[in-house]
Amino acid sequence: MTPRDAILGKIRGGLSGADDAARRAAVEARLSTVPKGVIPARGQLDDVSRVDLFCAMVEKVTCSVARVRSHDHVPQAVSDYLRARNLPHAIRVGEDRRLKTLPWDDIKTLEVRRGASDGRDEAGLSHAMAGVAETGTLVLSSGPDNPTTINFLPEHHLVVVDARDIAGDLETVMAKVRNAFGKGKMPRTLNLITGPSRSGDIEQKIILGAHGPRAVHVIVVG
C-alpha cells in the first residue's frame, strides 16, 4: 500500500459511518459554488469612501500614501518619494504595461531598471492587481509584469494601485483572481501585503524592516 492510500484509508476509517455519496456531493458543491461567509461591514462603502478607508488603513499599518489623478503622474510621484528620502534616483520595475508606457523620460536623471530584482536595488515599483479597503492590503501577482523579487528585496517598495481596483473585502479580490486566471487556477505567487516588513521577536517590540522592505509607499491612481 502506498503512503497515500494508507493515510487516506486511516482518514476514512476515522470518519467511518459517514455517507460517502453525500460527502462527495457536499465537497463538489462547496468547491463549485464557493459560499461567501461573513463579510464585515467595515469595507462595504461607496466608491469614494472605500478608497478613503483604504488610504487610512494602509497608513495605519505604517505605509505612506500618495494620491495622483492618473497613471501619467506616477513617475513624478516616484521621483518625489526618492528625493524626499535622499535615495538614489533609480527604480526597479517589471514589464507591466500600465507602468512601462508612462512618461519616465520626463523625469530627468531617474534611472529605470527593468526586470526582476537581484537584491541590489534600493527601491522597487510594482503595480498591484487590487487593494483591500477593509485591512489596507495590497494584492500583487507574480510574473514578468511584476516580479515577486521586487516585493521583497528592495528596502523601499513603491506600489501603484488603481482606485477602481480597490475592493471592500478580500473575498471580492478572490473572485477577481478567479476571473483573471480561471477558476481553480492561480499565478505562481499571490502576495497579500499589509504594511512594511516587521519583527517582534526581540522582547515583543515591533521593529520595521526585518527581511523585506523597511518602507512601503502606496500610490493610489484615480
Add this chain to the structure above:
Amino acid sequence: MQITSPDFKQNARHALDDVQLQKALGNVRAGFIDKRQKAVDALPEFEALRDNARDIKNHALENLDLYLEAYEQKVTASGGQVHWAETAADARSIVLDICRTRGARTVTKGKSMITEEIELNDFLDAAGIVPVETDLGEYIIQLRGEHPSHIIAPAVHVNQDQVEADFRRVHTHLAPDRDLTAPETLLDEARQVLRAKYFEADIGITGANFLVAETGSSIIVTNEGNGDLTQILPRIHIVIASIEKIVPTLDDAAQILRVLARSATGQDMSVYTTLSTGPRRPDDPDGPDEYHVILLDNGRSAMLGTEFQDMLRCIRCGACMNHCPVYHSIGGHAYGWVYPGPMGAVLTPALIGVDKGGHLPNASTFCGRCESVCPMKIPLPKMMRHWREKEFERGLNPATQRYGLKAWAFFARRPWLYRLATSIAIPVLGTAGKAKGRFSWLPFAGGWTKHRELPAPETRTFRQQWSQREALKQGGAA
C-alpha cells in the same frame, strides 16, 4: 529533540526559579492580551467569523480525504509534486531524498512548527546539509541550540541582552566593538547575515498555514518576509504541512485569516499572506523551478472520529498560551516537547502518547480562558479532562494522586461526611488565614505555596453561607 514532557513537574520547578525566563515571560503577559482585545473590539463581526471559521474547519475535517484528493490534483495540475508521509521519519527521508538527488548543501527555512515536530534540523545537520532558520526568533534560538518556547514567538523566553551576547559569539566576522545596544541594530545585523543566506541556499523549506483544495495553493502568513525570500530565491521550494491544514476554498481561507492574525498578534492582517501554487511559470523571471508539498499525518488521522477531533481545527495562533496563567508562569520549554500551552497540553498526548504527555493536561486549573479566546472555539479544557480520565483509567498517575482522588471520591459520595469534614476544616483555615487573607506557607502544601499563595477560605463553607442567604431571603419575603 529529547522529549522531557514526562519530567514536566521538574521542568516547571526549574522554570519558576529561572530569573531570565521570568523576566522574559513578563513580555507575554503585557503584550499579546491587550493587542488581541483591541483588534477584536474593532471588528463587530468577530464572533460570527469565529463561528464560521469553526464550521469551515469542521466541514473540511469531515471530508478530509476528499479535500486532500482534490488538493493533490490541483497541485499536480499546476506542476507541483505531492508527497505523502505517514510518520516524521517518512517526511524526513522525503526531504533528504530531494536534497541528495539535487545535490543541495544549504537549506533556508521559514518558520515552521511542523519541521520542529519532525526534528528536521538535527536530521539535516547529521546528513551534512546545513539548515538555516531565517525567522528572527528561530534564528536566535538556532544560534542558542534551543527549541521554540512559543508557537508564534519562538524566542519569547530570550531577553535582548542574551541576543546581543549570542550575536557577538557567532557573528565573529563583524567588528567586536560594534554597538548593539538597540534592538534595531540587532535586527539589522540579522537581516544582513541572513540576506546572504537566501541567495546561497539550494532549497527553501516553509510550512503552511493553509492548503487550499480549490487551487492547490499553500499559504504562509508572516510578518518579517523571511518565508517569502526563503521560497522565491532558491531553486526548489519544499512545503511541509500536516494533513489538517486543508481548507476548501480561497474564500474559506479569507474567512479564517480574519480571526488568525487578530488572535495571534492583534493585527487585522499579518504583513505577508502569500499564496504559492506550483513552480515558476515559463515566462516568470523569478520563483523556484520545483515545488514540492509533503503532507504529513504523524498521528493526526487517528484523532479523527475521537473526542480529540476538534483539536485538528487548531490554526496555531498561540492565543491559548498567551492567555494561559500556567504558560505565563513557566513558559513553553517546561512542556517538554514541540507544542506548549493549552493546545500543546491537548495535542502532545495525542501525538507522543498519554504515557509521555500525561502531565500536561494536568497543568491547568480549567479557568477556561484558552477556550474563550480560541478563534476556532476548540473546547480545550474539556479535552484536557478527557486526557486526565484516560491517564487515570490507565493507572498512569502517581500513587499519592490516585489515593488522594480516591479519598476525595470517598467523601464526595457521602455528602454528610463531606459536610462534616469541611465544616471542621474551613473555619480552622479561615481563622488561621484571616489576618493576611492568604497563606504563604502551609504544612504538606509546600509545593503549592513555594511559588504562589493559597487564598484563605471564608470562615464558613459555601453551603453554610448559602443556607444563611436563603434563610434571610425567606425572612425578607415573609
